[in-house]
Amino acid sequence: MSVDTAFIEAMPKVELHMHIEGSLEPELMFALAKRNDIDLPFKSVAEVRDAYQFSELQDFLDIYYQGMGVLQTERDFFDLTHAYLEKVAAQNVRHVEIFFDPQGHTARGIAFETVLNGISRALEEGEKEFDITSRLILCFLRHLSEEDALDTLEEALPFKSKIHGVGLDSSEMGHPPSKFARVFEKAKAEGLLAVAHAGEEGPPAYVTEALDLLKIDRLDHGNRSLEDAVLTRRLQETGIALTVCPLSNLKLKGVTDMRHHPLKKMLEAGLKATVNSDDPAYFGGYMTENFKAVTEALDLSRADLLTLGQNAIEASFAPPARKVELKAELDAFAG
Ligand code: HPA
Numbered sequence: 152m153s154v155d156t157a158f159i160e161a162m163p164k165v166e167l168h169m170h171i172e173g174s175l176e177p178e179l180m181f182a183l184a185k186r187n188d189i190d191l192p193f194k195s196v197a198e199v200r201d202a203y204q205f206s207e208l209q210d211f212l213d214i215y216y217q218g219m220g221v222l223q224t225e226r227d228f229f230d231l232t233h234a235y236l237e238k239v240a241a242q243n244v245r246h247v248e249i250f251f252d253p254q255g256h257t258a259r260g261i262a263f264e265t266v267l268n269g270i271s272r273a274l275e276e277g278e279k280e281f282d283i284t285s286r287l288i289l290c291f292l293r294h295l296s297e298e299d300a301l302d303t304l305e306e307a308l309p310f311k312s313k314i315h316g317v318g319l320d321s322s323e324m325g326h327p328p329s330k331f332a333r334v335f336e337k338a339k340a341e342g343l344l345a346v347a348h349a350g351e352e353g354p355p356a357y358v359t360e361a362l363d364l365l366k367i368d369r370l371d372h373g374n375r376s377l378e379d380a381v382l383t384r385r386l387q388e389t390g391i392a393l394t395v396c397p398l399s400n401l402k403l404k405g406v407t408d409m410r411h412h413p414l415k416k417m418l419e420a421g422l423k424a425t426v427n428s429d430d431p432a433y434f435g436g437y438m439t440e441n442f443k444a445v446t447e448a449l450d451l452s453r454a455d456l457l458t459l460g461q462n463a464i465e466a467s468f469a470p471p472a473r474k475v476e477l478k479a480e481l482d483a484f485a486g
């Protein structure tokens with residue numbers, strides 16, 4: 152069966168799982184390296200792309216943290232975010248929820264404000280230029296200590312009006328959600344929403360911890376949840392959404408073949424799954440490419456695609472009035 156390309160391209164989409172630093176295309180990496188007088192260990196864009204061969208999450212993370220080293224000034228963060236919005240505007244993406252990793256920058260001596268101002272200014276201008284609404288989610292790097300995460304939260308609180316939630320990313324194995332229970336409790340007490348990467352490489356027990364201890368409002372990845380029947384039932388009953396990232400799972404060998412991807416099983420089980428790009432510059436595509444790859448491999452129907460679109464609207468952190476608009480657009484598209 153040929154993929155429903157025109158339908159996927161035209162469908163109004165909502166993205167809920169995308170690390171802005173993971174949208175750094177090699178071309179922009181080179182341009183920023185030049186602008187900031189930084190030496191890259193690559194001679195060409197082709198050489199960079201050739202290096203994007205990963206056998207697990209950590210392989211990717213090593214190159215991801217190296218890549219973000221070219222981001223130095225507020226303008227760099229602005230340009231990065233603007234480039235992402237421009238890309239997804241052309242894919243009919245209508246609302247985005249963006250992760251950023253402040254510790255990946257403050258550890259290099261870049262001020263928190265530099266990062267936040269560059270990204271949030273691009274999001275504000277992007278709303279006018281591209282008619283895309285947004286939410287910003289601050290992620291804690293789980294390979295670092297909880298003290299470091301608590302310091303980062305303290306640094307972020309004066310800018311709370313620009314940040315809607317906190318998340319947990321980076322190396323999952325050996326860094327369970329329980330390590331961050333206090334910082335999430337504090338963030339929630341400050342009125343921030345909570346998400347966490349869990350069950351990407353880690354066991355279902357990490358997903359259960361994220362629900363019980365971090366009180367997450369949405370689950371990032373969650374693929375391995377299906378290995379645990381009790382947990383699967385809990386996700387069904389609570390309706391907590393999963394932000395699934397098909398091309399990421401393929402690139403990081405969470406699945407060896409897209410035909411084995413658990414997305415269809417998730418939908419069949421009534422889980423609120425959504426499709427997202429994770430780190431589009433590293434994993435081979437943005438929203439449309441992710442939808443196409445998984446639709447082709449799993450033979451998803453138009454009804455499945457609309458369910459995925461609908462799930463993303465419901466699971467978004469957009470204000471109620473914006474959700475009504477997004478739903479109306481999707482309904483008008485569905486006809
Ligand atoms: N998993 C965990 N941490 C990350 C990822 C991911 O896919 N992308 C950026 N940080």
Ligand code: ZN
Pocket residue numbers: 168169170320348371429
């Ligand atoms: Zn992610």
